[in-house]
Amino acid sequence: QAGLTQPPSVSKGLGQTATLTCTGNSNNVGNQGVSWLQQHQGHPPKLLSDRSNNRPSGISERFSASRSGNTASLTIAGLQAEDEADYYCSAWDSGLTTRLFGGGTKLTVL
């Protein structure tokens, strides 16, 4: 089954900017909204950015989402220690009529 591709890991320093990517195709990322989720160990995922690239109430402005073609991106500015977590993208696939998740990116803040 086709899925969404995320780099397994990204490492950046405190205060730096990290950009996480999520690559799909024209049936999912290319024409459907992409959600971004953050998950800390032992906790359920938390929505950071919805399918319209909007942040839910309470989510820091340091998190911003965008899309170009079949690749979606989540940018995290001014990295803080608490940003160290797993990040997942998710999109509906209109061809498969299923919801897809990326494999997740583990962000390490050095």
Added chain:
Amino acid sequence: QLQMQESGPGVMKPSETLSLTCTVSSGSIGAPAYYWGWIRQPPGKGLEWIGSINSGGHTFSNPSLRSRLTLSIDTSKNHFSLRLKSVTATDTAVYYCARHGELDYWGQGTLVTVSS
């Protein structure tokens, strides 16, 4: 603030049928605009979408699970449920329920362990 809570068996044996319920509070699952979904996460691994259901009972499901999966909804009790037949060790996971469209509300998850 919508709240969601999964309930399930915890430990089960291979070949049994897994039954999970997600109870929703501070909001109605009868609202027609939303689907309500199940997602699971095997220990140490990523998220896997299981399926979703709306208040009218229309479902979508993961093709890899479809032959074993039944989703149902009871708007009078404000809960929705999952049944997964013939479980094996590969079904061991934390099972989450979530409001499906935006994945904006999640339960805390319940660990289901399949072991003989």
